[in-house]
Amino acid sequence: MEDYSEFRRLGDELAAGQGVGDPFAAAIKATRMAMIVTDATRDDNPIIFANDAFLRLTGYSRDEVIGRNCRFLQGPETDREAAGAVRDAVAAGEDIAMDLLNYRKDGSPFWNALYLSPVRDDNGKIVYFFGSQIDVSDKKAIEFRARDRSESLQQMVDERTRELTQALEQKTALLHEVDHRVKNNLQLISSLLLLQNRRVPDPAVKASLKGMLGRVNAIATVHRRLFQSEDVERFDVSAFIRDMVADLMGSAMRDDIRVELDLERVEIPAAKAAPFALVVNELLTNALRHGFPEGRGGRIFVGVSRLNGDFRIEISDDGVGPNKKTSTSGFGLTIVQLLCQQLKAKCETTDAEPGTRVVVLLPVNGAH
Amino acid sequence: MSRPALDVLIVEDEMLLAIELEHLIEEAGCHPLGCAMSSQEAVALAEQLKPDLALVDVHLSDGPTGVDVARKIADDCGGVALFMTANVKRLPDDFAGACGVIGKPYSEHGVKTALAYLAVCLTEGRAPGPVPVGLTLAPAYAERWAAEDPLSKSA
Numbered sequence: 323m324e325d326y327s328e329f330r331r332l333g334d335e336l337a338a339g340q341g342v343g344d345p346f347a348a349a350i351k352a353t354r355m356a357m358i359v360t361d362a363t364r365d366d367n368p369i370i371f372a373n374d375a376f377l378r379l380t381g382y383s384r385d386e387v388i389g390r391n392c393r394f395l396q397g398p399e400t401d402r403e404a405a406g407a408v409r410d411a412v413a414a415g416e417d418i419a420m421d422l423l424n425y426r427k428d429g430s431p432f433w434n435a436l437y438l439s440p441v442r443d444d445n446g447k448i449v450y451f452f453g454s455q456i457d458v459s460d461k462k463a464i465e466f467r468a469r470d471r472s473e474s475l476q477q478m479v480d481e482r483t484r485e486l487t488q489a490l491e492q493k494t495a496l497l498h499e500v501d502h503r504v505k506n507n508l509q510l511i512s513s514l515l516l517l518q519n520r521r522v523p524d525p526a527v528k529a530s531l532k533g534m535l536g537r538v539n540a541i542a543t544v545h546r547r548l549f550q551s552e553d554v555e556r557f558d559v560s561a562f563i564r565d566m567v568a569d570l571m572g573s574a575m576r577d578d579i580r581v582e583l584d585l586e587r588v589e590i591p592a593a594k595a596a597p598f599a600l601v602v603n604e605l606l607t608n609a610l611r612h613g614f615p616e617g618r619g620g621r622i623f624v625g626v627s628r629l630n631g632d633f634r635i636e637i638s639d640d641g642v643g644p645n646k647k648t649s650t651s652g653f654g655l656t657i658v659q660l661l662c663q664q665l666k667a668k669c670e671t672t673d674a675e676p677g678t679r680v681v682v683l684l685p686v687n688g689a690h
Numbered sequence: 691m692s693r694p695a696l697d698v699l700i701v702e703d704e705m706l707l708a709i710e711l712e713h714l715i716e717e718a719g720c721h722p723l724g725c726a727m728s729s730q731e732a733v734a735l736a737e738q739l740k741p742d743l744a745l746v747d748v749h750l751s752d753g754p755t756g757v758d759v760a761r762k763i764a765d766d767c768g769g770v771a772l773f774m775t776a777n778v779k780r781l782p783d784d785f786a787g788a789c790g791v792i793g794k795p796y797s798e799h800g801v802k803t804a805l806a807y808l809a810v811c812l813t814e815g816r817a818p819g820p821v822p823v824g825l826t827l828a829p830a831y832a833e834r835w836a837a838e839d840p841l842s843k844s845a
């Protein structure tokens with residue numbers, strides 16, 4: 323261990339080497355930036371020069387500093403990894419700039435923006451390290467505050483997201499529950515109608531009940547379809563008509579009637595699905611029941627297409643024409659008229675010679 | 691159409707639906723064995739009566755226990771379960787061993803067609819044609835019976 327005066331002498335020599343009146347030495351001594359020089363040729367790289375700014379910054383006197391490795395500035399909260407990086411740079415003979423938490427003599431911490439760089443002699447051998455220190459505690463404090471604030475903001479965002487996700491889950495569960503109840507109640511209504519239909523002997527009452535059952539089934543088919551797609555707002559008309567035709571024709575048990583479908587994929591708002599379904603149900607039932615009295619077979623055509631901003635739904639048959647039909651379902655036609663009015667749709671019945679053609683024009687958006 | 695009639699058990703806690711289903715089963719040429727309203731009743735009846743087919747609602751009088759009933763019937767009773775529920779999307783991916791599902795609200799014709807179709811599948815071990823509207827088969831059974839998916843045709 324070499325004593326203080328030895329290192330002090332080395333420092334003095336370094337200064338003297340520059341000449342007494344050297345303006346550079348004078349500047350380093352007087353500058354407000356803390357600076358040190360260490361002797362790289364000595365064991366443990368001791369400080370051999372420290373300017374007044376360094377002593378002011380750290381609170382030590384010169385004889386407490388000279389001869390020591392500068393790690394004495396480190397303390398309990400100093401980042402070990404950062405300190406290690408400085409040590410590694412010195413060992414490798416490289417420059418390093420690093421913000422380190424250092425401690426003054428009185429134990430108070432400050433953020434030290436340390437810059438260390440090796441100084442080489444004419445042969446390229448490292449003889450000194452030059453170090454400068456700036457107190458950046460204020461800047462660091464702002465940085466930390468900003469980080470804290472962004473962390474707490476992030477926390478608030480996370481919390482809010484959690485709340486919203488939970489609310490959405492609750493809402494979805496509620497939607498499923500309501501959907502479930504609607505479907506079960508529709509099932510109950512149709513079972514009630516079926517049960518009563520089995521009990522009553524009067525054919526006229528039976529026909530009425532069957533008619534109502536068909537209407538309930540049309541609405542039931544809508545609800546079965548509504549939540550099958552991911553989009554709960556839109557309703558696939560073609561898929562619905564396919565289901566509906568399969569069901570109506572199946573229960574009619576009329577092998578002598580052929581159904582042809584020409585369905586373009588068309589969607590309407592879910593809110594319009596039920597009235598639309600009721601209209602299609604009436605028209606199909608009408609064609610089936612009144613177009614083809616027992617013994618007369620034929621063909622029913624159902625087409626869905628787009629036509630100038632309208633959906634065009636055609637239901638035609640080659641049965642008895644519209645004028646010869648002994649239509650008894652005045653109620654069914656009333657339903658069609660009322661719901662077309664509600665849907666702002668046009669409904670036209672013409673003689674297809676032979677048979678009947680009904681065309682419904684449903685505006686895609688708004689009214690005609 | 692001289693097939694041995696399927697023995698069908700109804701597992702449904704809504705009385706009016708159960709009674710109407712009994713009629714539909716008869717009209718479809720099957721034989722209704724009875725009706726259970728709770729999961730215990732269902733399992734007891736299934737063990738005792740050994741139905742060929744059990745129509746199982748998911749929500750029974752003792753809660754959403756229909757899925758367990760279906761699994762028990764498939765695993766322990768040698769029968770085949772068919773779900774009838776309004777909550778088709780909530781069924782497990784493997785259908786709890788059931789052969790498929792009829793979504794509520796179903797129609798009279800939908801149930802009859804499905805029963806006639808399943809009667810052929812169960813007695814002959816293969817599907818007589820494309821799956822009828824209103825019936826969805828479990829993937830395992832669709833494969834076993836080589837049933838055609840109607841959607842692949844009509845899409």
